[in-house]
Amino acid sequence: MPKFLLPLLALLLALVLLAFLARFLFGKRKLPYERADLFTAAEAAFFGVLMQAVGDRYLVLAKVRLADLVRVKGLSGKDHVAASNRIQRKHVDFVLCDRRRLETMCVIELDDRSHEQRERRERDTFVDGVFEAAGIPMLRVPCRRTYDVAELRRQVADLVG
Numbered sequence: 001m002p003k004f005l006l007p008l009l010a011l012l013l014a015l016v017l018l019a020f021l022a023r024f025l026f027g028k029r030k031l032p033y034e035r036a037d038l039f040t041a042a043e044a045a046f047f048g049v050l051m052q053a054v055g056d057r058y059l060v061l062a063k064v065r066l067a068d069l070v071r072v073k074g075l076s077g078k079d080h081v082a083a084s085n086r087i088q089r090k091h092v093d094f095v096l097c098d099r100r101r102l103e104t105m106c107v108i109e110l111d112d113r114s115h116e117q118r119e120r121r122e123r124d125t126f127v128d129g130v131f132e133a134a135g136i137p138m139l140r141v142p143c144r145r146t147y148d149v150a151e152l153r154r155q156v157a158d159l160v161g
Contacts, residue, residue, distance in 0.1 A: 038063060042143050043093060046110050050094060053153040058096040058105060066090045066127065069104055070134040090127060092138075096156065104136055105160045112143035 039047060039062070050060055066087035072080050094108040109127070114120050124140075131138045137159045141152070 042112055043110055049147040049149055052149045054156055059099050061095040063091050064095045106137040108139045110143055111140050
């Protein structure tokens with residue numbers, strides 16, 4: 001073995017140990033995450049009205065993934081994976097569940113101006129079709145500055161029965 005190789009290997013080993021020691025002493029890098037608000041201002045305002053309208057009758061859940069509400073049936077292999085992938089990253093704003101059975105009674109989407117965009121309309125059409133196929137009633141509520149609690153209660157009652 002050449003004479004210069006042994007000191008070079010020792011230096012390399014020392015650098016690796018020093019890097020490991022520095023990471024151990026100074027901690028791991030901080031993960032790149034920060035707190036985010038669960039609701040937009042419009043969603044928070046609507047949530048308060050929704051709780052007044054149905055909170056005593058239904059459990060209100062927020063930001064629920066489609067994949068937690070429906071599942072793919074009748075497909076296998078790549079078709080099953082493709083259908084599953086289409087619902088994985090989509091969510092609905094609110095879900096009303098029966099308080100005792102925890103059964104999904106209906107889903108509610110709060111439609112703001114973003115729902116006027118072509119891509120968003122296509123997404124909404126798909127989501128509407130998913131819930132229709134699954135037999136889950138859906139209520140779309142236009143985003144407003146104020147809401148009528150009694151009217152919202154009536155809309156939910158008409159939808160759910």
